[in-house]
């Protein structure tokens with residue numbers, strides 16, 4: 001089967017074929033044991049050019065098929081995701097290191113993304129109006145052309161599916177650049193799209209790193225670039241793509257604050273906060289990173305410690321992505337300790353029997369963090385939560401507002417009035433009330449504020465329709481002979 005072959009050596013997917021043309025290679029490791037699982041080509045601007053040419057050629061037919069025809073392919077694609085869920089889940093776990101149940105939830109979310117996308121024909125309706133006697137105006141949504149999608153390592157299946165179904169059903173063709181750390185899931189998605197009947201050239205994959213991203217941002221044949229990754233790279237991509245006059249939405253990193261009030265439900269809050277910071281080993285852009293404890297929340301912190309101690313790396317906690325990530329995360333914990341914070345639960349030096357070469361960090365709770373410490377303001381992207389104590393809600397909101405990021409924020413309280421103050425004043429795009437990972441579900445859209453997102457629209461849901469389409473405005477005089485009164 002093609003997949004097994006692909007797993008030995010990942011190839012680019014251009015015009016419906018997997019190809020490799022002597023590009024330099026990069027080894028890809030499994031983060032759970034450090035073994036080499038595959039290699040990817042480090043593609044060049046010539047490879048990008050080939051993919052863009054294939055996508056441009058395919059665009060001619062694809063953009064003129066009906067929404068309904070395009071949608072039918074994605075009904076089949078969704079069924080194939082479901083049929084192959086076990087294999088897709090194992091691929092995610094192999095290349096990303098998250099647990100089986102977390103990986104399975106990712107594929108289920110991809111299926112939900114398809115369910116929204118196949119409903120697009122019901123959502124999109126063009127406008128028609130007789131604007132003057134005998135004269136009609138209509139507005140219709142049209143695709144924009146060849147688009148690029150650049151994705152990160154932390155959701156190898158779901159984040160690619162944030163863009164593929166919506167962009168393609170809306171009539172665009174795509175060149176995707178997956179993270180070089182997790183290339184296998186996208187290979188399998190390409191195979192499933194082909195099996196679902198997607199015509200050759202509509203979806204293409206070019207593997208590699210920075211050089212591929214730069215070539216996508218610079219290529220004249222690309223109309224729009226969507227990016228998901230760190231803020232540093234989001235800024236580079238947003239500036240480069242827009243300076244080349246492309247539309248761009250670039251989602252960046254996060255530093256999500258959870259404000260916990262003393263009246264919050266004890267068990268529910270403790271388990272939500274810990275699950276938010278430790279789920280997917282803290283490698284979620286929606287993960288809790290700072291808990292702002294208002295007044296006396298010691299009882300909740302004690303319960304969180306109990307919960308965190310029940311989390312065992314390798315059992316109910318996956319690995320982090322790489323040796324460099326483990327070193328960075330542990331470095332932040334050490335810096336906090338040196339700065340005078342209290343480490344209540346310490347995940348440094350975690351090892352898993354039989355997987356001693358894997359990159360594991362245990363759950364970590366750091367108390368008495370102050371806003372000047374690096375753990376208070378920088379994205380750690382590991383299973384670590386920093387607790388800052390605040391005297392009242394006003395001070396807690398100020399702390400949340402001072403972050404440069406603005407992906408998510410949440411409040412835990414049983415008071416509707418206090419929760420509403422946080423909902424209104426938190427400076428983040430996605431807010432939770434008694435929910436630690438407030439991901440908006442379809443048809444609501446996903447996207448942060450401040451340095452967590454650059455660009456106008458969100459990346460999923462209804463908002464993404466604006467991004468993936470442009471309006472064509474047509475004015476029609478149906479009968480050349482009829483008298484027209486332009487101003488009637």
Ligand code: NAD
Pocket residue numbers: 150151152153154159177178179180208209210211213214228229230231233234236251252253254284285379381407448452
């Ligand atoms: P990353 O920024 O290192 O890489 C993302 C993509 O950019 C990859 O495809 C990579 O090959 C490419 N890239 C890396 N360096 C580049 C450079 N200098 N120039 C051009 N391209 C470059 O991100 P990551 O480590 O893969 O993912 C983790 C980050 O993504 C975290 O910061 C996380 O918060 C963020 N993220 C954000 C969201 C969101 O919705 N806001 C979702 C998922 C992940």
